[in-house]
Amino acid sequence: MRWLTKALLCSLAAGMAGAPAHAEWITSWAASPIPPSAAMGPMPATPSFHDLTIRQILRVSAGGEAIRLRLSNAFGTGPLAIGRARVAILGPDGKEQPNSSRWITFDGQSSAIIPQGAPFVSDAVALNVPAFARLAVSLYLPGDTGPCTCHTTGLEPIELSAPGNHSAAPFAPVSTAHYRAFLMGVELDDPAGAGTIVAFGDSITDGVGSTAGADRRWPDLLAERLKGRWGVANAGISGNRVLNDGFGINALARLDRDALALPGVKAIILLEGVNDLGIAFARPNSPLAKAMHQSAKDRIDADRIIAGYRQIVTRAHARGIKVYGATILPYKGATYWSPEGEAARQEINAFIRSKGAFDGVIDFDAATRDPADPQRMREGFHAGDHLHGSDAGYQAMANAIPLDLFE
Numbered sequence: 251m252r253w254l255t256k257a258l259l260c261s262l263a264a265g266m267a268g269a270p271a272h273a274e275w276i277t278s279w280a281a282s283p284i285p286p287s288a289a290m291g292p293m294p295a296t297p298s299f300h301d302l303t304i305r306q307i308l309r310v311s312a313g314g315e316a317i318r319l320r321l322s323n324a325f326g327t328g329p330l331a332i333g334r335a336r337v338a339i340l341g342p343d344g345k346e347q348p349n350s351s352r353w354i355t356f357d358g359q360s361s362a363i364i365p366q367g368a369p370f371v372s373d374a375v376a377l378n379v380p381a382f383a384r385l386a387v388s389l390y391l392p393g394d395t396g397p398c399t400c401h402t403t404g405l406e407p408i409e410l411s412a413p414g415n416h417s418a419a420p421f422a423p424v425s426t427a428h429y430r431a432f433l434m435g436v437e438l439d440d441p442a443g444a445g446t447i448v449a450f451g452d453s454i455t456d457g458v459g460s461t462a463g464a465d466r467r468w469p470d471l472l473a474e475r476l477k478g479r480w481g482v483a484n485a486g487i488s489g490n491r492v493l494n495d496g497f498g499i500n501a502l503a504r505l506d507r508d509a510l511a512l513p514g515v516k517a518i519i520l521l522e523g524v525n526d527l528g529i530a531f532a533r534p535n536s537p538l539a540k541a542m543h544q545s546a547k548d549r550i551d552a553d554r555i556i557a558g559y560r561q562i563v564t565r566a567h568a569r570g571i572k573v574y575g576a577t578i579l580p581y582k583g584a585t586y587w588s589p590e591g592e593a594a595r596q597e598i599n600a601f602i603r604s605k606g607a608f609d610g611v612i613d614f615d616a617a618t619r620d621p622a623d624p625q626r627m628r629e630g631f632h633a634g635d636h637l638h639g640s641d642a643g644y645q646a647m648a649n650a651i652p653l654d655l656f657e
Contacts, residue, residue: 275318276514277446278310278379279436280483281404282507284498285325286397296397297431303411303421304431305388306404307340309465311473311482313381314438319354319372321389322434323364324507325399330364330432332356333390334417335372340384346420352377369434369507379438381478387433388417401430402497403456403488406463428462435483437513445516446481447472447656448509450501450562452525454579455486459633459640466641471648480656485509491526492558493550502561510569517656518566519612521576523555524637527594528586552594556601563608574655575608577615582625583636592625610655617650618643 286296317337323330339350355373356362364370379385392415408431409423449455449469457467473482485508489497498504501522509518530550563573577599581587603611618639620628627636631643639647 320435453488459638531591
């Protein structure tokens with residue numbers, strides 16, 4: 251492009267030439283996008299951008315010797331222009347480490363046009379990324395993006411610049427927020443050849459209730475227990491359901507995009523169903539049912555959820571991917587708990603624990619329930635709402651995962 255200097259062109263060429271020619275790619279970080287939405291109560295409408303730079307902070311799980319980004323325009327209303335993209339490794343002080351900044355290119359070009367509805371994978375660039383490194387990803391968005399393809403539960407800051415291209419260096423943000431925009435994955439080469447584990451779930455996998463900026467979601471803590479030997483991709487969406495759309499497309503519809511299509515996937519941990527149960531068995535005239543516009547399609551039963559699980563297992567096995575079933579956590583005391591929903595949860599958990607359905611079982615229910623009232627989560631393990639984990643609860647979940655599943 252005309253605005254690139256000769257020095258920048260040389261730098262781009264050098265970075266591309268240094269990337270491994272036959273890397274084995276894994277997904278070391280992920281965020282699943284959801285469709286845009288209008289403002290709802292305290293939740294703002296999905297943002298749009300025009301002629302500004304966004305800078306997003308994240309922590310990878312496994313390390314590697316080269317990096318590429320997976321961007322997404324899945325829910326765009328038209329093509330998405332990426333004017334520039336850059337990645338840098340952050341030190342413990344939050345500042346970019348010397349010599350760790352790399353321009354990201356797309357088919358050798360500094361900019362890209364992502365078609366409506368499409369993902370877009372960048373070129374590989376050589377960069378030694380340690381396990382658990384914190385990265386800053388900057389994207390210059392020169393055009394009108396329309397409502398963004400975003401992931402709403404960021405738990406890490408996104409920084410928005412003044413108008414213009416500020417991608418070359420950190421900038422003083424005009425505003426900050428906590429969501430992910432257009433960034434679906436960070437992919438690294440994998441010299442050790444371990445692979446990727448996808449944590450596929452709802453807000454409990456998304457980390458709602460954990461300390462923001464502290465990487466205390468249960469997939470983060472699993473990655474720590476694995477000591478960076480596996481990439482762990484968090485495919486949780488708050489409010490997600492197995493069978494019906496809500497906050498995010500239903501699990502069966504998004505499985506290919508958010509799990510099966512990611513590079514290096516060898517295993518999926520499936521933790522979905524509590525939202526299906528809560529909404530299905532909510533009292534028809536309750537505030538929750540009215541807020542969710544509960545209809546006949548929402549009133550499903552345990553058998554239909556189990557059938558959904560079987561579909562996920564069948565489709566994953568067709569790709570040679572193992573699926574580990576995680577029991578649904580206790581949620582008595584939560585807004586949408588009911589005795590009928592509890593009975594269905596027990597039926598579903600008995601199915602998960604039975605041999606033959608999954609490649610292995612992870613018993614989050616047993617790890618988090620209150621011994622005095624097993625229908626409730628143990629005090630201190632939930633975030634005050636009897637549904638989402640606290641840091642301690644998510645640690646208990648991570649500790650309950652048998653590591654020999656990944657040997």
